[in-house]
Amino acid sequence: MPIAVDVDLVRFEKNLLQIGFFGANDARDKHKTSRRVEQIVFRNGHKVKVAAEFRGSEQLGLPSTTDRDKFIALLKIVREESARTGQIQNPIRFSGYRMIQELGLSRNGEIYEEIVRWGKRMTDTTITSEQVVYFAAKKVYSDEVLHVFRTFRRTGSSNLTGGEKQEHYEVVLEDWLIENLNQRYVIPEDFNAYKQLTRPTAKGIFGYLHMWFHASQGRAVEKDYAELCNLLNVQAYPHLSKIKSTMGLALNELVNIKYIAKWDIQPMSTKTGYKIVLTPGQELLDLLASTRSDTRQDRRELSAAVAIEAKETPLALDRQEAVDALLRLGVLPARASQLAAAHDAGQILDTIEYLESQMTGATRNRVDNPAGLAIYSIENGLPIPADFVTSRRRRELADKATRGRAQREELVNAESVYEEWAERQRQAAVDGRYPGAKLAAKLDEIVATRGRTDEAFRRVPAKQRRAVAMQIVSKEIRAELTLPSFEEWLVTNTQMGLF
Structure with a gap:
């Protein structure tokens, strides 16, 4: 099934999504320079506790949603370069103007400094992987300290300022990230849909929707509210009204772009707390269907199984x-x-x-x-x-x-x-x-x-x-x-x- 013209497909490295590398916190909040995300997963029939710990500097803080924006723009640039060469290779060079174009931002002097701070933050942040970061080429989980960028530098700048300023940058990705991108250990995301979102929490949830509904084959999913907040690095609230006035607004944004059809917050019966119940939206289902490796029949089955309000539906x-x-x-x-x-x-x-x-x-x-x-x-x-x-x-x-x-x-x-x-x-x-x-x-x-x-x-x-x-x-x-x-x-x- 061909991808619609208005879909701007990028391929997001799966580890950085699964471990919660980009928090939904404000990038200006540098008080917290470390965070730890623990998860329980099943591997080879056994329950295993895995964890990722992130550490940054007091000056730069930890990666946030604004850093994720720029990283997606970089991935789009990388993808276009790899289409010409056959694979992703270091170093990756790009102009500040090109990144500004991809992000759809206004061109000014401050944005170039933001790109520099982003590159430094990505290079500075360390990831301590406790059997959680997966190396696709070696087919093993790492138990070591990692980085995302090996180096980042500004390679050239004009003498002009303001709207006419020109700058160029160079990124060297770490080997594990290069290998995983070339091995296609990735999640496809629509950059155009992503750029319609304004709330950091909505952007944080955006990537996870692709994984959750792919795994559920398009069925509704339920997620522990407190665990999701920990993964997103946002505050968890104990009261239903506060949850709806915070995360609920982010979920409404995802409804607006038709990535979820509806959502609900319900108390859990097996333990104290709340769960978020999400039903997939048609735009996300269409994207998943167009990027699956299954037969066209399987794609039709996936899309039809959750189509709710389409005027002409195979489920009639x-x-x-x-x-x-x-x-x-x-x-x-x-x-x-x-x-x-x-x-x-x-x-x-x-x-x-x-x-x-x-x-x-x-x-x-x-x-x-x-x-x-x-x-x-x-x-x-x-x-x-x-x-x-x-x-x-x-x-x-x-x-x-x-x-x-x-x-x-x-x-x-x-x-x-x-x-x-x-x-x-x-x-x-x-x-x-x-x-x-x-x-x-x-x-x-x-x-x-x-x-x-x-x-x-x-x-x-x-x-x-x-x-x-x-x-x-x-x-x-x-x-x-x-x-x-x-x-x-x-x-x-x-x-x-x-x-």
């Missing part, structure tokens, strides 16, 4: 099927149409198929008020048990298995193995968080709390409430896990990118 037939299924359970026509328009048709069909399976068989207890239970499950995005294979999933596997070549069949089998592995990790996380009787106590707590505060939950029949509570626990713990994507798992920590 699926939505009608979802409406019919809801009506079959006793949902009123108007409510059924509303649910089908607001939620993924596949999710609705899978949920209803699971609920209907609970209403059949001589040994099964009949589900009371199936319409109410279906509405609650769909609106809250409750996952169905992993051991329940829906007919839609069976059809997908069958279609993929017959699509053609042996390589594709092997990939389908690998996807099934990956899903089984991922489910074991999720179940292990649940067991680790709530061992023994703690799980039962937590379920009782959720049932009691939701019974008091959640009107929709109170409509769930009493004998089904513990099962719904278990789905709530599973959903929140899954959202906290940082599991490798299928591509990363498939090659055992070998990067397979978005290309």
Whole structure:
């Protein structure tokens, strides 16, 4: 699928995004000269604690969103140079005027000094990697002290000042960064979309959206609010109203550029605090679809799976099927149409198929008020048990298995193995968080709390409430896990990118 003319694609090095190198703080705040970001990830089936520590000088401070702006502009210049030579090579030379053009800024004397301070800050900042920075060529994680720029210098300046001033610069990138860029260990980003953002937090979240929705295959994602603030290097607030008046404004900017369709802030059931729930927007989905290495059919499936309000959508037939299924359970026509328009048709069909399976068989207890239970499950995005294979999933596997070549069949089998592995990790996380009787106590707590505060939950029949509570626990713990994507798992920590 060709990329639209108005997309200005740059490829952002993945490590610098994942470790939170560019904070969303104000670059003028130099009081904090060090910060540490710790994460829990799964590698080779094991939970591993990794960390990155950043240290800068009192004079220059740590990299921030304004530094990220200039770094993206540099990456665009680098990409154009590499298109002529075949690969990225040191040194990288550019004019100040060229960078100003890329950033869309007004030309004045101060901007040239800002470029110099940016280059010095990028060179000065050290990264202490504790098994977190990935070397794509060597296929290993580093445990050492690193830099991004090896050197930065101003190579020439005119005698003119103000708007007519001309300056030239030279950057030497560190070897690990050159290798990763040439190995395409990168995230594609649309520079034009990025430049529409004004809030530092919105710019900070922008890059992560590409990773999150690529990994979720276009499904909604949930992120721990406090952990996200730590990654962005912004203050976390305990009150919902303050969260909405700070991060909420940044999320609204992302809605405006159609990178997210909607967002919500909800309390977490498994621990104290809030989570951010994000639904992808069509502009981001189109970008992801155009940069995937999968077949065109897979791209259409990804885009169609989350298209919500398009006038001509491939989901029209699926939505009608979802409406019919809801009506079959006793949902009123108007409510059924509303649910089908607001939620993924596949999710609705899978949920209803699971609920209907609970209403059949001589040994099964009949589900009371199936319409109410279906509405609650769909609106809250409750996952169905992993051991329940829906007919839609069976059809997908069958279609993929017959699509053609042996390589594709092997990939389908690998996807099934990956899903089984991922489910074991999720179940292990649940067991680790709530061992023994703690799980039962937590379920009782959720049932009691939701019974008091959640009107929709109170409509769930009493004998089904513990099962719904278990789905709530599973959903929140899954959202906290940082599991490798299928591509990363498939090659055992070998990067397979978005290309």
